[in-house]
Amino acid sequence: xxxxxxxxxxxxxxxxxxxxxxxxxxxxxxxxxxxxxxxxxxxxxxxxxxxxxxxxxxxxxxxxxxxxxxxxxxxxxxxxxxxxxxxxxxxxxxxxxxxxxxxxxxxxxxxxxxxxxxxxxxxxxxxxxxxxxxxxxxxxxxxxxxxxxxxxxxxxxxxxxxxxxxxxxxxxxxxxxxxxxxxxxxxxxxxxxxxxxxxxxxxxxxxxxxxx
Numbered sequence: 001x002x003x004x005x006x007x008x009x010x011x012x013x014x015x016x017x018x019x020x021x022x023x024x025x026x027x028x029x030x031x032x033x034x035x036x037x038x039x040x041x042x043x044x045x046x047x048x049x050x051x052x053x054x055x056x057x058x059x060x061x062x063x064x065x066x067x068x069x070x071x072x073x074x075x076x077x078x079x080x081x082x083x084x085x086x087x088x089x090x091x092x093x094x095x096x097x098x099x100x101x102x103x104x105x106x107x108x109x110x111x112x113x114x115x116x117x118x119x120x121x122x123x124x125x126x127x128x129x130x131x132x133x134x135x136x137x138x139x140x141x142x143x144x145x146x147x148x149x150x151x152x153x154x155x156x157x158x159x160x161x162x163x164x165x166x167x168x169x170x171x172x173x174x175x176x177x178x179x180x181x182x183x184x185x186x187x188x189x190x191x192x193x194x195x196x197x198x199x200x201x202x203x204x205x206x207x208x209x210x211x212x
Contacts, residue, residue: 005032006123009050011043011069012036012058012085017108021056021085024112031119040064044072047080053123056115057102059086059093067100074101081122085110089132091139104128149192149210158185160211163202 008031012018018036025031035050037043041063047055055073059066070082083104084097094105103122106115107130118128129137151159161171172182186198193210195201205211 005030006054006119007032007034007050007052008119009033009035009037009043009046009052009055011038011040011046011055011061011066013038013061014058017058021115025116025119028116031116040066040069040072043069044076047073047077051077052080054119055080055082056085056119057082059084059088059097067096070097070100070102081125083118083122083128085115089130089136091136094133094136105133106130107132151189151192151210155185155189155192156211158182159189159201159205162186162189162198163205163211 008025010018010021010025010033012021015038018038022033022036025033034052035046037046039061043055043057043066044064046052055070057066057070061069064072066084066086070084073080073082078101081104082102083106084102085106085108086093086097087108088094089107097105103125104118104127106118106128110118110130121128157175158171161174166174168182168186169179171177171186172179175182189195190197190201193201193204195204
C-alpha cells in the first residue's frame, strides 16, 4: 500500500454494490477504504469521525439521501471530496448533486479503472463527470407544463365558457344547471386561480393555456 493512500468511504444502501466496489478498490495500492455506510446519515457520521479524503456517494438511500448527506458532509468538512456514484442520469439529479457539493458525478456502469482515476482526481480537486451527466446538463430544460390549479373537469368547462364571454346565467343555461351552481363554479375558479375577477381569470386562462 502507498505510504499516503487516499482514504475512502463507500456509501450505498445495497450491500452487494458496496462489497463489489470495496473488493475492486482493495487491489489499488493508492486507495484505502476506511469505512462503509448503508445510508446517508451513517455516511455523515462516519465522515465526521474518520475524516476521509473521498466519499463514493449513492444518491438514493434511506434515512437521508445522498444529496442531503453530501450537503451535510461538505458543510461540516469542506475538505472532503464527494463523488456521486449513481444510476440516475437526469438533469435534475446531476444538478442537485453538484449544487450540494459533489465534485464528480459518475454512473454505476463506470469501469473500475475509471473509478479509481476519478478518486485520484477528486483528492486533487479535479472534477470528473460521466458523459451522460454532461449530456444531461447541456440539454435545454423541459418547458413547464401548463399549470392545472387543481381545477375539476367541470370547472375547466366553466372556465372555457368564461373565456367565451358567457355570463353566469348563460353558463347555467348552457350546462343545464342552476344559477347558484354556476355562480359557485365561477367563485371556485377565481379562488383557485388567485384571480380577483372574471377578467383576470380569463386572462390567466388564455395566457397559461389552462383551457383549450
